[in-house]
Amino acid sequence: MMNKVKIVVAGPRGNMGKEAVKMVSETEHFSLVAVVDSKHEGMNLSEIEGFHGIDAPVYIDMQKCFEELDVDVLIDLTAPAFGRKHMEIAFANGVRPVVGTTGFTDSDISELRAIAEEKGLGAIIAPNFAIGAILMMKFSQLAAKYLPDVEIIEQHHDRKLDAPSGTAIKTAQLISEVRAEKAQGHPNETEELQGARGADFEGMRIHSVRLPGRVAHQEVIFGGEGQTLTIRHDSINRASFMPGVKLAVESALKIDTLVYGLEHIIE
Template sequence: MMIKIIVAGPRGNMGKEAVSMIEREADFELSAVVDRKYDGIMMKEAEGMASLQVPVYKDIDKCMKEVNPDVLVDLTNPETGKMHLRKALEHGVRPVVGTTGFTDDDIRGLTSLAEEKQIGAIIAPNFAIGAILLMKLSKMAAKHMDDVEIIEQHHDKKLDAPSGTAMKTAQLISEVRDEKKQGHPQEEEAWAHARGAEYEGMRIHSVRLPGKVAHQEVIFGGEGQTLTLRHDSLNRTSFMPGVKMAVEKVMKTTGLVYGLDQYID
């Protein structure tokens, strides 16, 4: 079955990779793209886009009505991603959203809407298969070593901190780990936030530097030993197998799924 896809954010680094991946897949069809700058032209006429005879829309509602896609792949930013996800569900289009920054209230509201519409939706904090395995391995390790800190590193254009991957990792660890204060009981920060963000006693540190793509370490400490799990995305092609999997899975899913870890044993 051919899956008709629209991509929001086709000029971004991730969007460009997604467009290329969709063009390579025999069962995927790139039907249109949604862009905040260009409207009413073909991609090949727009600066910074692939040279394709595919229409560009600025209005996502108009795009969905005229194109009638199966799936929206959104690779924009947190606020736009939230809005596009909701609009996709309202139009009966299955969204795959790769932006982060969704609150628990956002997730609950969108879950209800997906269930009401009886279609699938996926929010993926990270599309890299290795990063998903890192999350699952971290949950496994936390059953046996419950002192843990997370260090995530990303490019300096990333808007949110900590990353969605770090947050999802901490949430998965918390499912098997009791909340506990780590470090010295009388620990004090000479400089505010030196110990990073805190989630149920775990410390999460965010690094933002040019030259980085997406990197995460999860460090466990125990009596006389440490365990470090690390994943590095060296370029954005590392995310495309996960995007492909998400598009295929969302067609068979009902309701909202948060994180591709639910699809990997």
């Protein structure tokens, strides 16, 4: 019988965290050993509204959690401000982090990768856990070889803190690997209202929409002579991210470096 993967979820009361707790609890070879929350220290998760029947102690202090429990993987779905700190605590305790927060710089990723390799631990940072979104990024990179004029429109709920989204930035980065930097639009264009043309990433324009009722949506629009191509992905609910989280946990156990983006573990 396979040993169960012992998992801690950070940020259990968030929209993504709730789905992750449910996924871990329902996956036969996973075991939810604790959650790390900003409050409810000492309580059991089952005592908190929305988690009836899910047995796991609640910690505020992540270091204390790792010291007291045997943990294989941390699933961190908190906020950009905490992502790096939580990864460093995980590494220091021999725990493999799977992180869904954004806001990591290139230097953050390089430094965290060095720590992961020094410790011999697998780690995954994923701007987006939806398998369809990963395919959208891969298809966009392929299309950009032939249609280099491209703009990205991403839409999210109005509680999202960062803009553009990590997915939009990651998409632009992947496209830039096959596309030479170029300015788009009329060379003498002006913005009558500042920001009308969106963010500029090597000449690509990225536009962010924030509205209630949205979850996570992105379209990548390519323009060519007499034609356009649109590649679009929609997450209708946050359950759409859970197969990717599960894949990331299983993959983190098999590697000894940090991988940024699920596209590197999806063939």
